[in-house]
Amino acid sequence: MPRRSPCYRNRPKRRTVPNHIRAGTRSLSGASIYILRCVDGSYYTGIRRRSVEERLSEHMQGLIPGCYTDARRPVKLMFSEHYERIDEAIATERRIKGWSRAKKEAYMRGDFPALVELAQRGPKGNGRR
Structure with a gap:
């Protein structure tokens, strides 16, 4: 194994900074x-x-x-x-x-009872009994 020069060991460790911090975005x-x-x-x-x-x-x-x-x-x-x-x-x-369009709209409204109902209904045209 080749020997590394002494200056290699003394070099300060490089710190990596994520791009979003470097760019100044939150x-x-x-x-x-x-x-x-x-x-x-x-x-x-x-x-x-x-x-x-x-x-x-x-x-x-x-x-x-x-x-x-x-x-x-x-x-x-x-x-x-x-x-x-x-x-x-x-x-x-x-x-x-x-999800179906109706479920997405219920979720966006925060209408969780409707989400439960739509989940029980199943796919369109496939009525559960």
Whole structure:
């Protein structure tokens, strides 16, 4: 094994600074989920570790090529919710993405009894008895 020069050992350890701190933007712990309404009336659910408003701006400007919202602009922020733990935010985003339009709207209104009713009803056209 080659020997390293003594100056290598004496070099101060390099501290890494995350880009968002270096750029001066505010860092949030955890993550936020958000729901956008597109110009065609459909909903888009996403997740963001930093500012939701910053992400909304990116969607509005079309800075995310190939994204669902790219061809459905302008978009409007309908709902956002912050989670302290990112794993909870990811689980919530995945769950909401699988929901019907009616369930998403009930969730955004905070109408939890309607959510329970819609969950029991099952998929459209598949009535449970």
